[in-house]
Amino acid sequence: MRIRRRWAIPVLGLVAFSGCTDEIPTSEGGGDIPVDAVSYELHLPFESFGRDFQVFGGFGTQADLPGAVVAHEWQGELEARTLIRFGGLPATVDARPPDGEEDETEASEYVPVSGQVVIRFDPDRVEGGSLFELEGGSTQTDWHRRSASWEMAVDTIGDRRPWPEPGGGPVRPAGVELWDSAEGDSVIFAVDSVTVAEWEDLNRDDRGFLLRSLTEGSRLHIADAQLRVQVRPTIDPDTLIEVSTTERELTFIYSPDPPLSTSAFQIGGAPSRRATFRIVLPETLEGDEELCALVTCPVPINADLLVYAGLELRTRESENPGFQPFDSIAVDIRPALSPDRLPRSPLGPPILADAEVLSPELFQGEPGVVEIPMTRYVRDLFRGENPQTGDPVPSTLAILTEFEPWDLEFGTFQGPGTEGAPSLRLIFTLSDGVRLP
Amino acid sequence: MNESVTRTSALPSRVGRPATLKGMVMALVPLLFLPIGADGQSQLASEGLGLVMEPLDAHARGVGGVGVGLPGWYLQVTDPSASAGLVVPAITGSLQPSAATLTDGREVGHTRFPSIGASYPYGANVFSVHFGGFADQEFRLEDDIVLNLAGEPVEAVDRFESTGSLGQVRVGWSRRVLESVALGFNVGSYVGTVDRIFSRFLDPEAVGPDVEPFITTGRWRASGPIVGGGVAWDPSELIRLSASATWSGDLKLRPSAGGVTEVGRYPIPFEVRAGGTVALLPGLALSASLSHADWSETGDALREDESRGAAWSYGAGVEWSRPTILGRAMPIRLGVRQRDLPFHFDGEPATENMLSAGLGYNLTDPEAFPSARVDFSFERGERSAGPALEEEFWRSTVTVRLTGG
Numbered sequence: 001m002r003i004r005r006r007w008a009i010p011v012l013g014l015v016a017f018s019g020c021t022d023e024i025p026t027s028e029g030g031g032d033i034p035v036d037a038v039s040y041e042l043h044l045p046f047e048s049f050g051r052d053f054q055v056f057g058g059f060g061t062q063a064d065l066p067g068a069v070v071a072h073e074w075q076g077e078l079e080a081r082t083l084i085r086f087g088g089l090p091a092t093v094d095a096r097p098p099d100g101e102e103d104e105t106e107a108s109e110y111v112p113v114s115g116q117v118v119i120r121f122d123p124d125r126v127e128g129g130s131l132f133e134l135e136g137g138s139t140q141t142d143w144h145r146r147s148a149s150w151e152m153a154v155d156t157i158g159d160r161r162p163w164p165e166p167g168g169g170p171v172r173p174a175g176v177e178l179w180d181s182a183e184g185d186s187v188i189f190a191v192d193s194v195t196v197a198e199w200e201d202l203n204r205d206d207r208g209f210l211l212r213s214l215t216e217g218s219r220l221h222i223a224d225a226q227l228r229v230q231v232r233p234t235i236d237p238d239t240l241i242e243v244s245t246t247e248r249e250l251t252f253i254y255s256p257d258p259p260l261s262t263s264a265f266q267i268g269g270a271p272s273r274r275a276t277f278r279i280v281l282p283e284t285l286e287g288d289e290e291l292c293a294l295v296t297c298p299v300p301i302n303a304d305l306l307v308y309a310g311l312e313l314r315t316r317e318s319e320n321p322g323f324q325p326f327d328s329i330a331v332d333i334r335p336a337l338s339p340d341r342l343p344r345s346p347l348g349p350p351i352l353a354d355a356e357v358l359s360p361e362l363f364q365g366e367p368g369v370v371e372i373p374m375t376r377y378v379r380d381l382f383r384g385e386n387p388q389t390g391d392p393v394p395s396t397l398a399i400l401t402e403f404e405p406w407d408l409e410f411g412t413f414q415g416p417g418t419e420g421a422p423s424l425r426l427i428f429t430l431s432d433g434v435r436l437p
Numbered sequence: 438m439n440e441s442v443t444r445t446s447a448l449p450s451r452v453g454r455p456a457t458l459k460g461m462v463m464a465l466v467p468l469l470f471l472p473i474g475a476d477g478q479s480q481l482a483s484e485g486l487g488l489v490m491e492p493l494d495a496h497a498r499g500v501g502g503v504g505v506g507l508p509g510w511y512l513q514v515t516d517p518s519a520s521a522g523l524v525v526p527a528i529t530g531s532l533q534p535s536a537a538t539l540t541d542g543r544e545v546g547h548t549r550f551p552s553i554g555a556s557y558p559y560g561a562n563v564f565s566v567h568f569g570g571f572a573d574q575e576f577r578l579e580d581d582i583v584l585n586l587a588g589e590p591v592e593a594v595d596r597f598e599s600t601g602s603l604g605q606v607r608v609g610w611s612r613r614v615l616e617s618v619a620l621g622f623n624v625g626s627y628v629g630t631v632d633r634i635f636s637r638f639l640d641p642e643a644v645g646p647d648v649e650p651f652i653t654t655g656r657w658r659a660s661g662p663i664v665g666g667g668v669a670w671d672p673s674e675l676i677r678l679s680a681s682a683t684w685s686g687d688l689k690l691r692p693s694a695g696g697v698t699e700v701g702r703y704p705i706p707f708e709v710r711a712g713g714t715v716a717l718l719p720g721l722a723l724s725a726s727l728s729h730a731d732w733s734e735t736g737d738a739l740r741e742d743e744s745r746g747a748a749w750s751y752g753a754g755v756e757w758s759r760p761t762i763l764g765r766a767m768p769i770r771l772g773v774r775q776r777d778l779p780f781h782f783d784g785e786p787a788t789e790n791m792l793s794a795g796l797g798y799n800l801t802d803p804e805a806f807p808s809a810r811v812d813f814s815f816e817r818g819e820r821s822a823g824p825a826l827e828e829e830f831w832r833s834t835v836t837v838r839l840t841g842g
Contacts, residue, residue: 375648
């Protein structure tokens, strides 16, 4: 034991020494780095890498949006009307019985006397002035919230029924109200007891409130709506009590319905539009004089040489000015996992870590360039498989909004065959490799 | 003299055998987890085949020696005959922390493990195996550059990094052919790997947030034969003279990873070493030694001829062996040495000068078995190559020697 303890002394000393930090001498190369490398940027035109360009629509409906829109001749063309369907009112109200104490109440049935439809607007999304003339009325035609459009009241599989008149059909008028956006965020329409009674029947498919704007060049975004009803309790008919709905359903119908483009990327809208195309990467790189002086041209290219890839899209104004982006659009790219099943192909996870948020100004006036970085995807595409999973890499991409639908408006980008068609920006670094001294 | 080693031979070989082997192994276990020559130590690592290392122990470094001609019997790869007198199995290992202040004032540090060896006597013959360092190729170069990408300036950083280290492994035989003369031979091979990595980092603000670095790598594995031989002669009890020579075939670097195909083939020069020790007074000994190798052919094989041709190394020192602590000898050593480094730096010949001090200590009583001994040396020196290189460094070496039956 004595010997072993003494041996521990140098051993511990060695262990202590071994804890020293190792640092590699780092020097400025001063041009002495023994590797010749050249970085080379090229912009592949769409014709060189893009195939099977298509635009699809019909993803989601405007009923999925959190609000609704009313517009009248917005940008000279857009008409939009909002349809609201209220939930049920409470079955009873608390009222004082005829012979009860002052603070005694009990549940009582009631009789509607009158009602108000309260429409609240989003003050940040009001366009076309500050004073607006709005008209409301109760719908008289059966309609289906998720499939209703400007022409069709119901448009489901096996059941297609148009409005008697496009745009919501005839209504029982609830009047015309003036709303001054400078004085408040809401407008109120009075509805009679008959209408309220009709709306209380939740089995009726024709119940609903249609709101339209009569002010030319207006576009208003509706944030919420509520039905308030004044009622008389049957046990205390001398008292008026106000009850309100806790649920409501919003949607909107609009016209025109811009056609899907065959020559431009359309991203967004409600129902949403997507653009898809297939990427075919070149196998060799035709270099310029500088590149070919270093390596033999054409240069075989692969994932290891690629350091950056970005899809360049050039914005343009929409052919339908009423559908110009009104707010930012978050654009994403996802691979189509079964391209042969487009447009209903399932999509893979987003290629981008964060969706690319595009401001509405990009789609106004001079075209802007939007570059969507996709280096890792293109590297994997060069390899032919995902290095983490070993799965093959889909070569068909869908460009779409982060959520569908995102908004009524959609972004438009120059398509194939046009000046400003998409291009693929690629940066390669090529070298003669590391060598021995 | 390596008293502890020679004296323990008088003890019965059966004493504590199981504990001895276990203790020897346990004592060296920490060393096995240390990097072997894996650390950068000088800007000279980027020149030629790197900074050529000498697998010397703390005793040799303490007296400014080049690895031959020290008194006693010991394991030293540069002195094949020096193990001829070891009569019990022995293992030895060295650990070498060091630090350097580079030309521009930056400081780097590293720890390496320059040698480990084991010997086993069989009859009058002693067989040995030795691992040792050969060349350190750890360095990194960085350049800030501006590229022209599609007509736009883009900042980038180029980085070249070399890691890994070349070493050697040899198996040897030695024998005392006369009472005063010993011979030794060894044969082995170069071992180790060299990794070279080039990276280019483009400025993400100029290119895009998704830009990836460009990286290209290569790995080579070293091989090549080495044959060494030496003779030790004790003309009297006061004098030890030794000489050794090492012949190497070409050092071959064969690609083993990274997609490189280049094969490196570098002639390594014939190297001779000679030295001796003389006792001046009781307890005071003077040692001196030198070595020579001509690296001209190696330079011819390099992409750029960076060799200086003939490279000499010489040094001398004294050992005062009378001091004791707790009744055990603790020799004190002083030395001075100069070494011509085989490769130029920036076109200038490079030289290493150093002063050294050291001591040794028996960790066990002289009569104890097994025997454990530790030697420590401290070197302070500088490397220079014209105005382009002026490095100051310190280097300490700890050598543990364990013997047992």
